[in-house]
Amino acid sequence: MKKSAYWLIGIVVVVVLAGFGIHSISSSQASNKSHSSSILIGSEGSDIDIWQHIAKTDDAKKLGLKIKVKNIADGVQLNKATADGDVDVNAFQSWSYYLTYNQQNKANKLTALGTTYLEPMGIYSKKYKNVKDIPAGATIAIANNPSQAARGLILLQKAGLITLDKNFGYVGTLKDIKSNPKHFKFRQIDDTTGPRIINDVDAVLISNTVALEGHLHVLTDSIYHEKVDQSTKDNINILATSEKNKDNANYKKLVKLYHQKDIQKYIKDKYYGTKIEVNKPLSYLK
Structure with a gap:
């Protein structure tokens, strides 16, 4: 009879522990589902x-x-x-x-x-209202940040001001300018200073975040800016x-x-x- 009692107690313990196990697994699954x-x-x-x-x-x-x-x-x-x-x-x-x-x-x-x-980069100028009006020998300010500089150079090419090497990539530099027919001079700047030096140069390239901080609106204040097309696909933001x-x-x-x-x-x-x-x-x- 003692053996039977021990067996009965053992079975009860196993069933109870199994119940806790199932509850634990269920709770864990619910937690994972909630976390997901x-x-x-x-x-x-x-x-x-x-x-x-x-x-x-x-x-x-x-x-x-x-x-x-x-x-x-x-x-x-x-x-x-x-x-x-x-x-x-x-x-x-x-x-x-x-x-x-x-x-x-x-x-x-x-x-x-x-x-x-896409947050458009823009070309800004206080001296000229059209990129075609920028004269030969003018000074254009461009970011010294590699990715922003490359983006700016692509925009200058899109505006018809320079021509870049055909293999120009998203980390290209001023050395990759193939043709500069108006002999523009390029002044490399910290890309956050664009709005502050706008009066000191003939034109300056400014990213939209910096432009907004400087109270400039790329769609109305720039003389040329990026649009959504294949030339700007590398600048589109993602998750x-x-x-x-x-x-x-x-x-x-x-x-x-x-x-x-x-x-x-x-x-x-x-x-x-x-x-x-x-x-x-x-x-x-x-």
């Missing part, structure tokens, strides 16, 4: 404000997304945090910046989720995640979320139409 809909977005600058706004919208709730936003001001560190999984998705970089990062970090790559916007998360369904929903009409209205109103929506497939950038 919570997304940490790393960003910087104006994109912080945009995604903090998006996180509070009904659109995000309808898609079942819980969004948290973290400010990481250094782009390289932000990409590394994303590749390592410390940040789920990042929203700050252009297609060319993304390609450069992946080239330099082949063992820990990112993958693009979708396109967001990116680690390569291992390329098929994450919730992360992909962020692209759809960003392009919702009411969210786009908010962005347009807040940034005066200077963040031009680009809702294109990733194949457009390749």
Whole structure:
């Protein structure tokens, strides 16, 4: 009888422990399911404000997304945090910046989720109202930052002012100018100083973020600016995640979320139409 009692107690213990195990697994699955809909977005600058706004919208709730936003001001560190999984998705970089990062970090790559916007770079001048009026020998200020300088040179070529080497890439330099028929002089500057030196040169190339900070509107104050076409595809901003998360369904929903009409209205109103929506497939950038 004692043996029977021990067996009975043993069976009860096993059943109880099994019950706890099932409950634990169920709780863990529920927790993982809950975690999968919570997304940490790393960003910087104006994109912080945009995604903090998006996180509070009904659109995000309808898609079942819980969004948290973290400010990481250094782009390289932000990409590394994303590749390592410390940040789920990042929203700050252009297609060319993304390609450069992946080239330099082949063992820990990112993958693009979708396109967001283009912030046009502009050519500004207080002396001339048309790029055709810029005279021979004029001084044009251009960023000393490699990626911004290359972008500026491409814009000058698009404006018909110079010709670049046919192999010019997104990290090209002044040495890659093939033809400079008006013998322009180029003054390399810190790209944040553009609005302050606009009166000291004949023309200056300024990125949109810096222009807005200097109370300049690229669509109305520049004498020439980028438009959404194949010549500017490398400057289109994207959402990116680690390569291992390329098929994450919730992360992909962020692209759809960003392009919702009411969210786009908010962005347009807040940034005066200077963040031009680009809702294109990733194949457009390749």
